[in-house]
Amino acid sequence: KNGDPGRIAAQVVTGIGFLGAGAIIQMKGSVRGLTTAAGIWIIAAIGMAVGVGLYWLSVITTGLILVVLVVMERWEHYVHSGVESRIIRIKLSVIAEDIEGYREVLARHHIHLSNVYVEYDYMEPVTRLNLVVLVRERTDYMKLFAELRDVKPTIAISLGTQVSI
Numbered sequence: 001k002n003g004d005p006g007r008i009a010a011q012v013v014t015g016i017g018f019l020g021a022g023a024i025i026q027m028k029g030s031v032r033g034l035t036t037a038a039g040i041w042i043i044a045a046i047g048m049a050v051g052v053g054l055y056w057l058s059v060i061t062t063g064l065i066l067v068v069l070v071v072m073e074r075w076e077h078y079v080h081s082g083v084e085s086r087i088i089r090i091k092l093s094v095i096a097e098d099i100e101g102y103r104e105v106l107a108r109h110h111i112h113l114s115n116v117y118v119e120y121d122y123m124e125p126v127t128r129l130n131l132v133v134l135v136r137e138r139t140d141y142m143k144l145f146a147e148l149r150d151v152k153p154t155i156a157i158s159l160g161t162q163v164s165i
Contacts (some may be wrong), residue, residue, distance in 0.1 A: 009048055016044040035069075082137045085114075090148060091155040092127040095120055101151035102131065109144050111135050126155070 020037035042065055049058045090102070099116060106113050115132035145157045 005052065012044055012048055016041050039065075039069075083134050084137060085161070086133055086135050087160045088129075088131040088133060088148070089156075089158045089160060090129040090131065091157075092129070093125075093153045093155050094127065095122065095125045096127040096129065096152055099129065099131075102129070102148060105144070105147045105151060106131070106133060108147075109139065111139065111144070 020040050023033040023037040023040060025032045042061070046058050046061055046065075049061070096118075103113060112134040113131060114134060117130035117132070119128040120126075121128070141159060148154070148157060
């Protein structure tokens, strides 16, 4: 017997799903490897198409995938050129219940807030905010920090590249 092609395809999909899940990595609030996982899956699909004799479909699909990946990479580079990930650390002399004022200041400066890490020290009382942001290279940090300082009673503000809680 030749075997059941449907069962073979199902096992390929299962195995490739496992490999794709291994390619997806989550680190400190960001997910990486989705494009790699999708690439592994589509390559397996193209391989199965070749295996059943769909050569032209495989060639056309390969071409489309290459075009999409190249175009999307260029578009992403264009959109994110000059953008850096930074951490704004703010130490407050109060326990902050909300950060809406900080969101408004960042929005006025066209800064994208991607994540927030908060630490409360009820003994002092102190709040430490780590705001993970995407900023343009030309951001005026002095003006930004002055506006952030005015939101709540502030002890210190600093800029970094890694979260430290």
